[in-house]
Amino acid sequence: MDAKGAVARINLEAVRHNLNVAKRLAPQAKAIAVVKANAYGHGALSVAAALPEADMFAVARFEEAQQLRAGGICQPILLLEGFFNRGQLEQAATQNFHICIHHLAQLETLERTPLTAPVTVWVKLDSGMHRVGFRPEQVEGVFARLARLPQVIQPVNAMTHFARADEPDQNAVTQAQIAQFTQLTQGRVKATALCNSAGVLAFPEAHCDFIRPGIMLYGITPFGDQQGTDFGLRPAMTFTSSLIAVREHKAGEPVGYAGSWVSPRDTRIGVIAVGYGDGYPRTAPAGTPVLINGRKVPLAGRVSMDMATVDLGPEATDKVGDEVILWGEGLAAEEVARHVGTIAYELVTRMTARPHLEYI
Known part of the structure; x- marks a missing residue:
């Protein structure tokens, strides 16, 4: 781990x-x-x-x-x-x-x-x-x-x-x-x-x-229906975290506050060490993509202060410690923003002091 x-x-x-x-x-x-x-x-x-x-x-x-x-x-x-x-x-x-x-x-x-x-x-x-x-x-x-x-x-x-x-x-x-x-x-x-x-x-x-x-x-x-790469731009920020749990999840079980998302199938739920305490938007709805091991997987349930959950799928082999890309290289901030109903400007500027900024 x-x-x-x-x-x-x-x-x-x-x-x-x-x-x-x-x-x-x-x-x-x-x-x-x-x-x-x-x-x-x-x-x-x-x-x-x-x-x-x-x-x-x-x-x-x-x-x-x-x-x-x-x-x-x-x-x-x-x-x-x-x-x-x-x-x-x-x-x-x-x-x-x-x-x-x-x-x-x-x-x-x-x-x-x-x-x-x-x-x-x-x-x-x-x-x-x-x-x-x-x-x-x-x-x-x-x-x-x-x-x-x-x-x-x-x-x-x-x-x-x-x-x-x-x-x-x-x-x-x-x-x-x-x-x-x-x-x-x-x-x-x-x-x-x-x-x-x-x-x-x-x-x-x-x-x-x-x-x-x-x-x-x-x-x-700045154009809502396009991405920076369409203009030859390169994303400067890749916002990441990692899986801190992978759980077996039964069909019909909810996950997260208020039980707003209920799984339609047996699946595996991944728990990410990120939440609105880090600046990830609480308003991100179920279905908002994150990138894990090269594939997009959807948020499942409400984002809380310190954790977010995703539906990894029943055949997933993801494990604790695997990196999660929330936006950046491989997953445009503009795409995430469209799911959230905001603009990418807000995503990158709203981060709190908790995430570490690592310069490369």
Whole structure:
């Protein structure tokens, strides 16, 4: 017996490969590698250190940028949500953090704050996402106010975010966003950035000066009906555990909480050392596949905090200690996500601190 608990094997060479795929798709653009949310669960510092080819990194929060700097990452870092207070703004200016400005309150704080060094600003325009960003009627005034500030490196940059670029049947929406952004920024800015992963893959006309590959860095496609391998991407995370029990199970017997799954036949049940305490989704229904000894077998019964059960089949020869792949090499996270009714982004980012991250 040689069973192990949950481990996420992170293939840094796969991450480098995926960045190079993005760079080949947009050869004229510089690449902002998005490592927010702990590099989508893959370990932000380890991922960033493995990407010397990245021109810049992007995170959501100030604390994420600080972690990268403290870990020795020297490239510029873009704060996608900007600064939350004056103290963060003052530190951003000294640590080569580029700041996104998306709200008048941020602009007003910037106007009132003298800085020891000028800061690089990216103006976030709301071209259709309607979440954050300046509306079209605000843009001219915002650019004019920024142009008067000595604490801002001139000219400023501009960015936007696509709302539906991952929906191939909604291309007209994305085209309208591209057109509006182009009209609002023409001749007014130094550099532009429009494309998230979906934009990089599907809208080459919008690659512009910078691209922002995020989920594709980790080998996952933003398109719900496809897999990263369809685009030449390699999965960076293989989430594994092992069988800690193999049990004979009679027809008509339930397994797990609430008896929600009842076996229609005599079979063998495998018990996996993984549960929602590790970040494996509790909502994964019976039938969700895992990979054991090269074959897909279905979940049987509810996922609990520390264990999940699978129907190995009556002729199974699997044994305690055998590795179980929950997603990754051989079983795409996108496929698992479709069974769960979520997106692969959530699977990889929701892991808890319990699984060990093992870098290869």
